[in-house]
Amino acid sequence: MRYIDEEAIEKIALGAAVLGTGGGGDPYIGKLIAKEAIRKYGPVALISLEELRDNQIVVPISGMGAPSVTIEKIPSEIEFTAPLDKFEEVIGKKVDVVMPIEIGGINSLFPIIAAAKKGLPLLDADAMGRAFPEAQMVTFHLDGLESSPVTMSDEKGNVVVLYPRDGVWHERLARVITIEMGGSASVCDYGLLGKEVKSSAIPGTLTLAETIGGYLLDNKGKERQGINKMLEELNGYQLFEAKITDIERRLIGGFTRGKAIFEGIRNEQGRSFSIDFQNEHLVAKEAEHLLCSTPDLIAVLDAETGFPITTERMKYGARVVVVAFPCHSKWRTKKGIETVGPYYFGYDFEYQPVEELQKERV
Amino acid sequence: MRYIDEEAIEKIALGAAVLGTGGGGDPYIGKLIAKEAIRKYGPVALISLEELRDNQIVVPISGMGAPSVTIEKIPSEIEFTAPLDKFEEVIGKKVDVVMPIEIGGINSLFPIIAAAKKGLPLLDADAMGRAFPEAQMVTFHLDGLESSPVTMSDEKGNVVVLYPRDGVWHERLARVITIEMGGSASVCDYGLLGKEVKSSAIPGTLTLAETIGGYLLDNKGKERQGINKMLEELNGYQLFEAKITDIERRLIGGFTRGKAIFEGIRNEQGRSFSIDFQNEHLVAKEAEHLLCSTPDLIAVLDAETGFPITTERMKYGARVVVVAFPCHSKWRTKKGIETVGPYYFGYDFEYQPVEELQKERV
Known part of the structure; x- marks a missing residue:
């Protein structure tokens, strides 16, 4: 376990934009909000997949939508935790650990912001090892894990909970809602138990983003x-x-x-x-x-x-x-x-x- | 309180198609399913607005979508109660009374089917006194009552819960989901307390539909x-x-x-x-x-x-x-x-x- 500081955020933003294969939302806006969040709410503890306990509830949080939209429609404060709050309400339990669903752009930083606001640890792992455009493109889906319930919110205060029959319907329904919400939304999906995440997530990817972000930053020029x-x-x-x-x-x-x-x-x-x-x-x-x-x-x-x-x-x-x-x-x-x-x-x-x-x- | 029999269903279907202003879904398919439902699950008790108790939980159920679709995409069994079941789960309480949201086509018969399956009484009132195409076009909206939570389902097993910020967002989000679900969906919205429904619903509209349906039926030829x-x-x-x-x-x-x-x-x-x-x-x-x-x-x-x-x-x-x-x-x-x-x-x-x-x- 270690803490994420502003320097780490700077490096993660750079490295995640490489691993994100050009996507995952805009990292430049994301890193400003993430730095502000840890200044305001305190440092975020980063835990490894090994440190995760089997019965802990782990919930990924991310932004869904087109990067062209997120670059102009800057996320508002409520978006970073509203889907997590609704997720807790729906399952009737507290979330123990937050994680990124993908490594890329703003989606590596989004869970840092949510973790800071909720005072929760962040998992050093994701479900892609990169970024992909659709909701079912996650290792959790490959491993047959359920995405339901999916909680979504926008900056206007709308909240939606999906119980899709499968990963394809999850993507279809979440996509039309995201479009109607104005082209971007914040989402919690694949809320899982620690033991399920351990068996399926790709480990160490936030640290990897930080490492390669460090190479680029230290060798600027x-x-x-x-x-x-x-x-x-x-x-x-x-x-x-x-x-x-x-x-x-x-x-x-x-x-x-x-x-x-x-x-x-x-x-x-x-x-x-x-x-x-x-x-x-x-x-x-x-x-x-x-x-x-x-x-x-x-x-x-x-x-x-x-x-x-x-x-x-x-x-x-x-x-x-x-x-x-x-x-x-x-x-x-x-x-x-x-x-x-x-x-x-x-x-x-x-x-x-x-x-x-x-x-x-x- | 009285019971709805097959003859009443026949008359309601006719009368509701008049009051429904040409809409509210297809009554001809609806009446067949409603008759089948009371044969299978037993008669449905119809209670008046006066008989409703202030603390009872009243939930409207209806079909949303384009009549052109509902005429070909015949509702499946699960659609008639899935949104009610989810509504009960979301509020953590049992529903006491079912009601139609509008008088028109299949939407006057839909709650009869749901009431039969759930063994619940049906309220002799609705929130339009006719049918209208959009979700916020209800007396409950005029009276400032909340539509949230909105539960929706389709024949494929997808279930969605909306917590819209207002009636306009309720309509917008529910409409895109209905379209994505294939052009029709079943919906519970404006779940309210008895005292709220008493202050806002239009009384006696199922009986009115039955009465005028009777005039037409008795004078056929x-x-x-x-x-x-x-x-x-x-x-x-x-x-x-x-x-x-x-x-x-x-x-x-x-x-x-x-x-x-x-x-x-x-x-x-x-x-x-x-x-x-x-x-x-x-x-x-x-x-x-x-x-x-x-x-x-x-x-x-x-x-x-x-x-x-x-x-x-x-x-x-x-x-x-x-x-x-x-x-x-x-x-x-x-x-x-x-x-x-x-x-x-x-x-x-x-x-x-x-x-x-x-x-x-x-």
Whole structure:
């Protein structure tokens, strides 16, 4: 057990934006609110999966919606704890531990804020090891755990509780409510017992975000060193170095969907690349040649600072380094690929691990 | 207190389709299920508003959605009580009395089915004195009573509980959930105490539906007598007698919206009429001349049998008698007209009571 301080929040925000594969909401707004929360309510205790007791009630809290919306519709105070309060009311018990459902953008920081306000410990684990756009894209779903009851709230004071028949209906109902609430909502789902979380969550991911955030922060100005240390830590690859020449971004069905087009620079002069995204980066290509696809991780980094750029903040003309990392092995199982592989997102090619694609490339 | 038998159900279904202003769901499917329910579970006790005790918990149950959908997506057994069961769970108390939220189509019969299954008495009152398309269009809303918690369910086993901040958010959130559930859902809202219901509900409306349904049924074949007795009972008017020459019906935003065009027959030969509807009939006109508008009631009756034809079952070529009735005085207050008057539905004319419009006509 250790405490999260403002420096840790700064690093987690950076690292989570890398692991979040460009998504998980905006980390820049999230870190300001998280720092303010620990100043106001006191430090947050971070506990490991091993420290978690079997009978403790663990509840993930996160923001749902399109990053394009969350960047402008800044969460209000009540949103950070209203779904937790309702969850306690519904189950008739107090929540013992809060956790992030995903590592990415604001969703790594959201539970820090909730934990600070509620005076609860935070679990150093999540249910994706990255960020994904839909509610059922969690290891808990792969392991057959129930998401119900799902509690949701907005900044206007509306609260909704879902008892969906399965993970797909959870996503469908929560998505239309999020859209109607104005494009973003705060959510508690997969409230579980400690023993269930231990068997299914991906351990140590907040610490991992902090570690790689630290590499990037400590090597600011000497950016390649930070990126290189990160690639080493995560067994990653540099996919390309390029300039954004076109970006198309639309709000469809409650998601930010789009495509970025890149023109190679430095060693990659004359080559062209693309990334498709749905809240998170999904597929990176060189012309028609696949470089990396979901569920492996793709991150776009500022070529100068080495800092991650979310899907929402990618801009025409930006010079970037695009990197990729292998996803957690849970996503490479049959059910994992069915849930988050290229077919699920409408592509007609099979998933190939980024390591294999990189071998082919050399 | 008296018991509802199969004959009463037959009459209520007919009368409610008149009072329902063409809406409230399909009564023909509803009456079959209601008769089956009392055969299976036993008779349902109907109690008056005076018999209700102040501390009893009264919960309305109804179907929400577009009639075009409910006519094909026949409600399944679980839908009739799932929202009631969840309501009891949420408030931690047993429901004492069930009531219809509106008088119209299936929604007058729905609570009979729920009452039979749960072994509960049914209240002879509703919160509209007719049917309206949106959730906040109830006397309970006019009287400032809370709709929360709202429980909803579908035939797939999904259950949702809403705690909306007000009546408008209740409608917005419940509507998108209904659409996502497939276009229809069953709902409990405005669960209230007996004393609150006494101060706000419109009394005796199931009995009224049964009475006028009886007139129509007993005078089948001698249709004008049934219609005339009904007009007398409800202080109503015959607007016109005509043939449907065109009908336009679309599913928009979870409602059935459309327009019917009529050509006068018999005494009205050579004249043309129209009715606009949104689940329920909203506005009847002769050419550009207003004959009757919401919140007053409009009913389309088969010219041969005198039986009501719902908005959903109006067909090209049908010969009909169109009648109108004054709405309950609660709808003619300032807040009533704001909530359900012509402006609310997007028209740019002021509400005029049907009596005045008829005086002008003579």
